[in-house]
Amino acid sequence: ELNKSLIGSRLKKFRNSNGLTLRDLANVLNTSSSTLSAYETGKVMILTSFAYEICKRYNVSMDWLCGKIKDSDC
Numbered sequence: 001e002l003n004k005s006l007i008g009s010r011l012k013k014f015r016n017s018n019g020l021t022l023r024d025l026a027n028v029l030n031t032s033s034s035t036l037s038a039y040e041t042g043k044v045m046i047l048t049s050f051a052y053e054i055c056k057r058y059n060v061s062m063d064w065l066c067g068k069i070k071d072s073d074c
Contacts (some may be wrong), residue, residue, distance in 0.1 A: 005042035007067060011065065014060055031050065
């Protein structure tokens with residue numbers, strides 16, 4: 001089972017380690033900063049299409065983002 005809070009915290013870790021603001025990433029994904037904030041706080045499960053785009057564009061492991069593995073160099 002996927003954990004919204006864990007995915008959100010990993011999304012935020014990825015974003016911060018890549019020097020991206022909520023607005024920067026929202027623009028890339030063509031969504032709003034408030035939507036990304038809801039993902040990062042674990043209020044809402046990230047859409048698969050957004051997770052896929054992040055993983056593809058920034059070379060992030062989907063297994064890491066979803067909490068299936070612990071290590072990543074995001």
